[in-house]
Amino acid sequence: xxxxxxxxxxxxxxxxxxxxxxxxxxxxxxxxxxxxxFMSDQEAYDWPIALAPAFSNTFLLQQSDxxxxxxxxxxxxxxxxxxxxxxxxxDLGKMIDFVxxxxxxxxxxxxxxEKIQELNQITAQNKAQITELKxxxxxxxxxxxxxxxxxxxxxxxxxxxxxxxxxxREIRENYEKQLEVKTQEKSLAEERIAQIEKKLREIxxxxxxxxxxxxxxxxxxxxxxxxxxxxxxxxxxxxLLTVLISLSIGGMAGYxxxxxxxxxxxxxxxxxxxxRMFPGIAIAMPMVIILAQMGFYDKPIGLSLVYSVGQxxxxxxxxxxxxxxxxxxLKRLLRFLVLHxxxxxxx
Amino acid sequence: MVxxxxxxxxxxxxxxxxxxxxxxxxxxxxxxxxxxxxxxxEEGSSTFSLANYKTIFSxxxxxxxxxxxxxxVAISVTIEFVVALGLxxxxxxxxxxxxxxxxxxxxxxxxxxxAVGAMWSSGFATYGWMNSLLYKAGLIAADGKIPFLAxxxxxxxxLVIIIDAWQVIPFMMVxxxxxxxxxxxxxxxxxxxxxxxxxxxxxxITMPMLKSSIxxxxxxxxxxxxxxxxxxxxxxGYRRIPVLLEEVVFYKEELLGFYRIALAYSVIxxxxxxxxxxxxxxxxxxxxxxEA
Numbered sequence: 001x002x003x004x005x006x007x008x009x010x011x012x013x014x015x016x017x018x019x020x021x022x023x024x025x026x027x028x029x030x031x032x033x034x035x036x037x038f039m040s041d042q043e044a045y046d047w048p049i050a051l052a053p054a055f056s057n058t059f060l061l062q063q064s065d066x067x068x069x070x071x072x073x074x075x076x077x078x079x080x081x082x083x084x085x086x087x088x089x090x091d092l093g094k095m096i097d098f099v100x101x102x103x104x105x106x107x108x109x110x111x112x113x114e115k116i117q118e119l120n121q122i123t124a125q126n127k128a129q130i131t132e133l134k135x136x137x138x139x140x141x142x143x144x145x146x147x148x149x150x151x152x153x154x155x156x157x158x159x160x161x162x163x164x165x166x167x168x169r170e171i172r173e174n175y176e177k178q179l180e181v182k183t184q185e186k187s188l189a190e191e192r193i194a195q196i197e198k199k200l201r202e203i204x205x206x207x208x209x210x211x212x213x214x215x216x217x218x219x220x221x222x223x224x225x226x227x228x229x230x231x232x233x234x235x236x237x238x239x240l241l242t243v244l245i246s247l248s249i250g251g252m253a254g255y256x257x258x259x260x261x262x263x264x265x266x267x268x269x270x271x272x273x274x275x276r277m278f279p280g281i282a283i284a285m286p287m288v289i290i291l292a293q294m295g296f297y298d299k300p301i302g303l304s305l306v307y308s309v310g311q312x313x314x315x316x317x318x319x320x321x322x323x324x325x326x327x328x329x330l331k332r333l334l335r336f337l338v339l340h341x342x343x344x345x346x347x
Numbered sequence: 348m349v350x351x352x353x354x355x356x357x358x359x360x361x362x363x364x365x366x367x368x369x370x371x372x373x374x375x376x377x378x379x380x381x382x383x384x385x386x387x388x389e390e391g392s393s394t395f396s397l398a399n400y401k402t403i404f405s406x407x408x409x410x411x412x413x414x415x416x417x418x419x420v421a422i423s424v425t426i427e428f429v430v431a432l433g434l435x436x437x438x439x440x441x442x443x444x445x446x447x448x449x450x451x452x453x454x455x456x457x458x459x460x461x462a463v464g465a466m467w468s469s470g471f472a473t474y475g476w477m478n479s480l481l482y483k484a485g486l487i488a489a490d491g492k493i494p495f496l497a498x499x500x501x502x503x504x505x506l507v508i509i510i511d512a513w514q515v516i517p518f519m520m521v522x523x524x525x526x527x528x529x530x531x532x533x534x535x536x537x538x539x540x541x542x543x544x545x546x547x548x549x550x551x552i553t554m555p556m557l558k559s560s561i562x563x564x565x566x567x568x569x570x571x572x573x574x575x576x577x578x579x580x581x582x583x584g585y586r587r588i589p590v591l592l593e594e595v596v597f598y599k600e601e602l603l604g605f606y607r608i609a610l611a612y613s614v615i616x617x618x619x620x621x622x623x624x625x626x627x628x629x630x631x632x633x634x635x636x637x638e639a
């Protein structure tokens with residue numbers, strides 16, 4: 001008995017995991033569509049893309065190297081686990097606008113000014129160290145570009161040499177070794193650069209968090225799309241009219257199908273299919289003319305009339321099955337009444 | 348008095364279906380006849396000509412479109428039906444949360460094709476969420492991103508089939524599940540009592556009783572599978588993977604002055620669809636059953 005119960009629990013667990021698996025496959029793409037719609041530009045183009053949208057952004061403010069008196073602002077990327085530079089300017093208004101577009105975070109001007117003051121203090125304190133680190137960074141960058149040149153050169157040479165040819169074997173091996181050494185050196189230099197940058201951030205940068213507007217994309221949509229509210233209302237209007245037309249006309253036919261036997265019933269049932277066989281796009285143009293003659297062109301009712309063509313057939317099938325269902329239930333009810341009340345006489 | 352009443356009763360069904368017939372005549376038959384009529388006239392002239400059809404038959408994309416559509420219909424309908432039937436048979440019991448699950452299953456079909464296209468083209472992009480998910484699950488390396496959308500024509504078609512299956516399988520499963528739950532328990536139990544094992548009961552009782560559900564699901568599916576186009580255009584644009592209806596839309600929307608060729612194309616598509624549908628109905632015996 002206990003074993004049987006255990007078996008039942010296992011099988012029902014497996015069943016639920018299976019159902020949950022199917023549900024996940026159905027939901028996952030929809031989830032990502034919704035999740036990405038709440039992301040900022042910067043998040044949406046990050047890779048690997050985050051599983052959920054963030055509610056705030058962390059910024060890093062540094063003094064600009066290229067623009068004297070300007071500032072460089074970077075945002076933290078959760079995917080790269082590092083800051084990535086987004087804007088370099090001495091115009092604070094422009095910076096706020098650009099950052100807002102890119103990350104959906106509107107930095108208050110007072111906060112930015114406060115942080116700039118903080119930054120100026122820090123950089124003044126660590127001035128000697130910062131200049132030293134920047135000098136190191138410059139050297140490393142020059143080093144990297146030299147290494148890159150060497151790597152490209154070695155690769156080109158290797159391409160020219162036939163790998164099967166034994167006469168150039170020594171030269172080829174020489175180049176291969178060179179390539180390996182340079183690549184190694186490059187990765188080491190990159191590591192050093194990362195370390196220097198990290199240190200620079202600590203002593204020459206200020207970080208701060210700003211709330212993100214997760215509805216930014218939606219707000220932009222309704223601002224950019226002219227007449228979006230009107231379009232939404234019209235869609236609802238068209239949908240309601242389509243339901244009304246196809247339900248009243250198709251419902252009548254469905255009732256006939258469910259309750260009566262008549263000639264041509266079979267043909268009519270299949271006509272539902274035939275209507276779907278002719279591509280809707282092809283009848284669009286003649287349809288425009290017909291609707292224009294009726295005065296329905298460019299109106300929601302015209303669109304509903306077109307949509308109803310495909311829907312009436314389906315409605316007929318569905319309502320027919322519903323009407324049949326009602327009759328069965330009614331019969332049961334009547335039988336119950338006959339048996340238990342005994343007063344109703346039925347044919 | 349009695350005679351008139353019964354006479355009147357005989358006309359009731361015809362009265363009830365008259366609105367439908369009238370509606371079809373005005374809003375379907377008339378435009379279709381107009382489309383067929385104009386498909387036999389060259390653009391800007393009003394004399395009978397087969398030029399539009401000749402143009403289509405000499406278009407190299409026509410053959411490609413036929414082949415692609417054929418592959419799409421054959422593979423997608425088969426996979427979708429088999430998987431949906433399997434799932435329906437496995438899920439066919441009463442369980443907690445069944446209502447929620449069934450309404451979830453109907454969501455993909457209710458989504459507009461543009462949303463489905465956006466969802467999957469952002470998913471299958473090289474830097475999209477599909478690769479991100481695979482990477483996070485540890486299935487691919489950071490530099491091993493799969494370029495889903497960069498495949499050849501056949502691979503691209505398979506991708507479209509997968510996306511289409513995601514949309515259609517849950518819907519088909521619900522239709523088949525509804526059919527399965529309409530089968531009286533007694534008949535299945537009787538099968539077991541008379542010594543049938545699971546496969547026998549499935550083959551001899553469940554499947555025959557499910558036949559009309561299967562027929563409905565399949566015929567509607569075949570008709571709409573032949574007319575697939577929007578999802579392909581949403582993901583790949585025009586003429587990357589030509590299919591029949593995509594060509595119709597291409598001629599109508601993307602080129603100017605080719606409207607009548609699009610009409611002729613539609614007539615051809617309609618012919619193909621009706622031939623396939625009638626063949627299917629003949630083979631599956633829908634005509635016979637209805638007349639009996």
